[in-house]
Amino acid sequence: MSSASNTPVSVTELNRQVRALLEGSFPILWVSGEISNFKRYGSGHCYFSLKDATAQVRCVMFRQRATLLDFEPREGMQVQARVVVTLYEARGDFQLTVEALRPAGIGGLFEAFEALKKKLDAAGLFDPARKRSLPAFPRAVGIVTSPKAAALRDVLSTLKRRMPGLPVVLYPCAVQGLAAAGEIAAAIRAATARAEVDVLIVCRGGGSLEDLWSFNEEEVALAIAASPIPVVSGVGHETDFTIADFVADVRAPTPTAAAELVSPHRGEWQNRLRLIGARLQRDLLRTVQTRMQQLDGLSRRLRHPGERLAVQRERLDMLQRRLRQLPVRQLSMLGDDLGRARQALAYVKPDLPARHAALGALQARLHQALRRHAERQQARVAQLSGRLTALNPEAVLARGYALIERPDGAMVTRAAALHGGDGLRLRFADGTVAAEVTAADGTQQKLF
Known part of the structure; x- marks a missing residue:
């Protein structure tokens, strides 16, 4: 301008x-x-x-x-x-x-923080792929913090509320001051060497950047990364971030949140187990009901032996009829063939003596085949008759046994089903006899 x-x-x-x-x-x-x-x-x-x-x-x-x-x-x-x-x-x-x-x-601290963050990130310590999931049911929980820290009281009260009886091991260390970083790293290494917990909480309460600086030291970050035990970082308040948060397997916004992350809630799991038990009971009841219906269906499919014998008799009668009809049909068919052969012979004027000889041979083979077929069918009929006789309950009567029936024809199979004065019919091999039950108490019975 x-x-x-x-x-x-x-x-x-x-x-x-x-x-x-x-x-x-x-x-x-x-x-x-x-x-x-x-x-x-x-x-x-x-x-x-x-x-x-x-x-x-x-x-x-x-x-x-x-x-x-x-x-x-x-x-x-x-x-x-x-x-x-x-x-x-x-x-x-x-x-x-x-x-x-x-x-x-504290501008210098911020610069140191950013420099170490970039270095450790480039080394892969922040890589999500190396971070492990927390155990669902830890056998024991380790805490790395100061015995005098308010954060320790918060963690212990939260663990007691959520899962009473869960063992807790404290690895004491300073969480503020010049020697704090070395003590924190040593406590983490001690927990690793003793191998007595399944998850480790590294925590302290909130404070200024200078107060939390021990958790921004490279020594602490390397100890967390080297720990085979999953580590939860619960340092400061929700707005506080430290290098330990980035290296740890899980970052919790507060020490109390860290305790909630590592401990299953007993009440919630009890409710879940109750729901699972109720579901199992319903499934078991449904399975039993289904099996009962299947049993009823199978029971309906069962047939009395007498019905099976009747079916076998019908089948035997059918086979006998077919056996009697078979030679007749075959003779009829052979006769038709013979007639057609004679007609063809009449047209072509064959050598009659040779044809007569061939015809005689065919007739002999036919008679022989019919005889063998009849013998086989008779043997089969005899076999089926024997099987039918063996299945016939009346055959047992011939050996001296008797069938006990009520006057309406119902079979009596148990003495407990009889009462004094009941009329009976005894069926023997050669006839039936009427009888009456005079006593049914199992001590004295008389049939006449």
């Missing part, structure tokens, strides 16, 4: 040019100061001022960037902001658009 121009410009155009000038003149830079008048709106955007002893500047942090914060900005907090210098055109307000925000004085 020319400095000597006399052409007026609108306020909008002026603010637009000033904004472009500011954003083009200043690179993205870090600004330190104290938060003042912080407010987060329902849209997720954050508005506040950064101030020092003699000046202040308005700032805006839009929702996309604000959701990435791993701490909650508070009034009076000293912070470092990564900003773009700009102008809010609608009001002509000079302001800073905040791209990132971190507590002041």
